[in-house]
Amino acid sequence: MLGDSKAIVTNQPGIHEKLDEIVAKHLSHEFKKPYQAHTQAAFDEMNALVQAFLAKNPQGEVILDACCGVGQSTRLLAKQNPNGLVIGVDKSAHRINRNVEDHQHADSYQADNYHLVRADLNDFYRLVKAANWPVSKHYILYPNPWPKSKHIQRRWHGSAVFPQMTSIGQQLILRSNWRLYLEEFQQAAGQVGLLGDISLVEHESDSQEPALTPFEAKYLASGQNCYQLKLSRKSSD
Structure with a gap:
């Protein structure tokens, strides 16, 4: 893949000065x-699948892949977690209905323990929270940023659904090619008892496994750094 992705440009010198106020x-x-x-109809369909899965596998892992796009990450996560159930959610029917075509890594996408669904995450998150899904891992993988300072409330950590989205999952894993975005999310997450570190995503060019998402592959091919923020709940001890 030839890389032609431009680096993110922002007029922010650092973490947004109103971030804590907005989150509060x-x-x-x-x-x-x-x-x-x-979205209600889509959730009802997924909820039936989740409840049926849990009835058969009381200790089974439910994994949520938010903003899943074409579902490449959902399929890979399903293969990596064969005993779990992976739900991929995206707002775009066009992206959800596209097929991942990567013949070099065709075997990496073979899994049957996942479902893709079109839904608005601002609603879907609240429905998942209300239904108390026992999500083990919650992924938010690229791109969201909205890098202009005035658009802070369009980033996930500046949105009204932030309290619900961060209450889902024992672990919350984000990836981005904009480190400042993850630094802001990390600071905001501290207000809801989620703690974690940012690390560099490393992927060998000759790896037998594809990048987790098409965006990740494109960013890496363009020579950009990709970062991961992994958050876990602060111990009550």
């Missing part, structure tokens, strides 16, 4: 936006 506001105000009908 969302933590103190309930998000009451009505659910969209198509």
Whole structure:
């Protein structure tokens, strides 16, 4: 893959000065936006699958792959976790319905323990929270950023659904080619008791496994660094 992805440019010199204030506001105000009908229907379908899976596998792992795009990451996570159930969610029907075509790594996508669904995550997150899915790992992999300072509330950590999204999963794993985005999320997550570190994503060019997402492959091929933020719940001890 030839890399032609441009590096992110921002007018922010560092973490947004109003980040803590914005997060605090969302933590103190309930998000009451009505659910969209198509997301409620999509959730009901997925919830039936999750409950059936848990009935057969009480200790089974449920893994959520948010903003899954074409589902490459969902398929790879399903193969890596053969005893789990992986749910990939994206707002775009076009992306969800596309097939991943990577003949070099064709075997990497062979799994049957995953489902892809089109839904608005602002609603889907709240429904997952209300249903108390026992999610073990919650992935948010590229791209979201909105790098202009005035768009801080369009980034996940500045959004009204941040309290619900960060309450899902024993581990929350994010990847981005914009380190500042992850630094902001890391700081915001501290307000809800999630702690973790940022590390560099390393991928060998001759690896038998493909990059986790097409965006990751494109960024790496363009010579950009990709970073991972892995968050876990702070111990109550």
